[in-house]
Amino acid sequence: MSFVATRFAPSPTGPLHIGGVRTALFNWLFSKNKKGKFYLRIEDTDKERSKEEYKKQIIDSLNWIGINYDDEEYIQSKNIKKHQEVANELLKNGFAYKCYCTEEEIKEQKEKCKKKGIPYVYNRKWRDPKNVEIPNNIKPVIRFKSKISGNSILKDLVQGEVNISNSIIEDFIILRQDGTPTYQLSAVVDDHLMKITNVIRGDDHKINTFKQKQIYEAMKWSVPEFAHIPLIHSEKGSKLSKRDKASTLEDYIKIGILPDALRNYLLRLGWSHKDKEIFTLDESIKLFDLPGVGKSPSKLDMSRILSLNEYYIKHLDEKELFKFLKIYSKKFKSDIDSSKEKSIIKSISFLKNKAKKLEDIYQNSQYILNDKIKISEEDLKLIDNSSKSIIKDFLIKFEKMPEINKDNLEKIVKGLIDKHKTNFKGVGQPLRIVLTGSRFGPGIYNILLSLEKDVIISRLKDYK
């Protein structure tokens, strides 16, 4: 097996969105599967929009979901000089040329084409400037001499063979008027320098590949393999953008999605292995491959994410789950008081059964976390006089209880059912309301066993 290196190359112009995370995941998985390298490259050559905070956020995001990269992150802007050198070499060797067209001139041309209804391609005015005078008041851009005739074929590892006519690829700019390199150049030079063997990226880059390949060829560099993965669509069915509601990783973290659940969801979005739905990290590394990637775009499905998350919440080691809950609560809700930790840990085994996300566990443990509980008007109505007498009787027995365990509690409850000629619900419901503030709580023994004795007594006393 030959050596493999992949990279994820986001631009730090906003929070990482879910499509980017999947691209990173696929690259990472591919390299791990091949026992190769995976790098992170921050493409920050757009000075205007790139921000340090976003760079940090991207790194945090990858850490959160468990994607680790080799070496330090690679900062593209640090390599601008090298990009410029390559541009000059292309210029020297006749693969590129200076173009003195002004932006206005280009704009005019585009409008003309639009009016005529014909597709715009730069007219190559300065490609062969024999009979044109070079203006000395205009700074030129450097354009790449793109192929004019014939066809190009891309052998894409996901899409198969893609064949396009070279005439639709214009002489694209590689160095701007201010001398800075554009994406098309920088990406190629960096990928070459980083010895990237497989470029796995979104389908929206496919046309770029035809430009970039020409740079590799002009420089006589070996061309990496390309794999263009289909985009993730929003519920509307179009490319996911930052404006879509649940589009960034942060959106999922803040409702309490577990990293493993999202990793598993993203893995299965556009990739499959037979009928298998749940993949451990190791399994996904072992099984991931490019032929398993589908060609059609897929839509985001929140209920599916939630369902997977529910699965991981239920199957995760409870100590681990508590750790996640603690971190989550501190970051997005309020810190779990250390005096309440014991109760929460005791309760997590049943709390997790009605949770699809960490947020649910947090919500459902409010009766433990808060010293005072609120009972809604509606629930309060259910605490009538007969309920109160049940609570009173329960309290008397409970206070005298030598040891709080399920057997002893069951004895009390059974006794009360007989005495008050009611059923389990008749006893359980008032206790649940008074103890948790809600009709819809955990099982009554679970509540009784998880709350501190004095808390139970004081809550019951309020309603006896």
Next chain:
RNA sequence: GGUCCCAUCGUCUAACGGUUAGGACAGGUGGUUUUCAAUCACCUAAUCGGGGUUCGAUUCCCCGUGGGACCGCCA
């Protein structure tokens, strides 16, 4: 508009010419139950349309139709 890509249940997908078209999520019905859940069992639901090729097409080819991406001195 031009170029390219895509097309199986509502959604994610399996079936690499021969299956009663499978699984998962969602939805529905019922069992269990201590409320809400959870859980168990069962059910509904798809090959975009039209032509070929073939003994046989979800699968291969062509044409429609629909959806999407790209068309920046952004990446």
